[in-house]
Amino acid sequence: NRRIVLNSRPHGAPKSDNFRLEETELPELTQGNLLLRTVYLSLDPYMRGRMSDKPSYAAPVSIGEVMVGGTVCQVEQSMHPDYQEGDWVLANSGWQEYALSDGTGLMPLGRDLEHPSRSLGVLGMPGFTAYMGLLDIGQPAEGETVVVAAATGAVGSVVGQIAKLKGCRVVAVAGGPEKCKAGVETFGFDECLDHYASDFAQQLTTACPQGIDVYFESVGGKVFDAVLPLLNTKARIPICGMIAHYNDTGLPEGPDRLPMLMQTFLIKRIKAQGFIIFDDYGPRYDEFLSEMKPWVEQGKVKFMEDVVDGLENAPTAFMGLLDGKNFGKLVVKVAS
Ligand code: NDP
Structure with a gap:
């Protein structure tokens, strides 16, 4: 049984020596438990938070402990009354090939699962995030302008498409020409702008002649800087993530812009909700x-x-995710 544990806590961007690949004995099955075989492991930005011991909404991974992660698994052996060998389940068994479970937190996915990886993406946690964040907090109305960043990623691609289904104008933001092309051609966004462009803020202004009614925030950084002056009165901001800042080790340099931010929120009665x-x-x-x-x-x-092949490649793929190297929902194929 191979597994990847947290070897040390990163300072800034994670590096390969923050992870360690270990070989362990297969856990022994006992009454009431099942042995899960990981088929797909989901890699998600929140894992950067778990590598850190800063206070957060969830406990950190301890040093030497298996990295956390959502998985789609097949039941390899069962001594649990509710599961049989061969059943598919959605689990949280982490970065490892096999795991024991007493059934807590498992979601059954049936015996014939045609597309297992989808349960980690569009039909899983990221899709759910997009759906609730946009519809419940963003409340997009027909004809409004919705801006979404990381727009070809797991969450952003779904946000933008739901906004289109609701009759909105969708201005997407992604990193590089290839992703921007997919934003328009594959996902059907009205425009997709490259945040690496030197005149990105100007491009965003031109693309939003009626201002911005909903900004789905996943990024922060200079994308939010460009969005802020364009927000309309009564704009909504579902605050989903701040990936541009996950590796920060301190506050950015420069003048204190907090009063300006709060005044904008006040004057325009903006609703921002994490x-x-x-x-x-x-x-x-x-x-x-x-x-x-x-x-x-x-x-x-x-x-x-x-899709990245092999558990051993999970650390490199995860480091790339924080750097925009993934193209679509990032999953690791751990077994066939
Ligand atoms: P993605 O598949 O979108 O991958 C992350 C993407 O973020 C990268 O591909 C890159 O896209 C973009 N990115 C990284 N760094 C920067 C940067 N400095 N500036 C601009 N863009 C950057 O990941 P997910 O869809 O899984 O997650 C998206 C966001 O949603 C994250 O912030 C995550 O933490 C958050 N999230 C929050 C949840 C919640 O419950 N609140 C649940 C799930 C996700 P590009 O190359 O296009 O810039």
């Missing part, structure tokens, strides 16, 4: 699935996956 998907919306997962499944099956919501 959310943590399962903590805030857990009981509404079925509602999400019942709407998203048909959208995906009917091709109304498209998705892209970036």
Whole structure:
């Protein structure tokens, strides 16, 4: 059984020596438990937070402990009354090939699962995040302008497409010409702007002649800098993530712009609300699935996956995720 543990805590961007690949004995099955074999492991930005021991909404991974992560697994052996060998489950078994479970927190996915990896992306946590954050907090209305960053990623691509289904003008932001092309051609966004362009803020102003009604915040940094002056009165900002800052080791240099930010919020009566998907919306997962499944099956919501082969490649792929190297939902194929 191979597994990847946290070897040390990163200072700034994670490096390979923050991770350690270990070989352990297969855990022994006992009554009431099941042995899970990981088929796909999800890699997500929140894992950067778990590598740090700063206070947060979830406990950090301890040094020497297996890295946390959502997985799609098959039951290899079962001594649990509710599961049989061969069943598919959505689990949180982390960066390892096998794990023991007593069934707590597992979500059954049936015996014939045609597309296992989708349960980690468009039909899983990131899709759920997009759906609730946009619809419940963003409240997009027909004809409004929605701006979404990291727009070809797991969350952003779904946000932008739901906004299109609701009749909004979608101005997407992504890193580089290839991703921007996919934003328009694959996901159907009205425009997709490259945040690496030197005149990005000017491009955003031109692309939003009616201002911005909803900004789905996943990034922070200079994308938010460009968005702020364009926000309309009564704009909504679901605060989903701040990936441009996850590796920060201190506050940025420069003048204190907090008063300017708060005054903008006051004068324009802007509503900005953070959310943590399962903590805030857990009981509404079925509602999400019942709407998203048909959208995906009917091709109304498209998705892209970036599949990396082999558990040993998870650290490099994860480091790349924080740097925009993934193209679509990042998953690791741990076993066939
Ligand atoms: P993605 O698949 O979108 O991958 C991350 C992307 O972020 C990169 O590909 C890159 O896209 C972009 N990015 C990275 N650094 C920067 C930067 N400095 N400036 C601009 N863009 C950057 O990841 P997810 O869809 O899984 O997650 C998106 C966001 O949603 C994250 O902030 C994550 O933490 C958050 N999230 C929050 C949840 C919640 O419950 N609140 C749940 C799930 C996710 P590009 O190359 O296009 O710039």
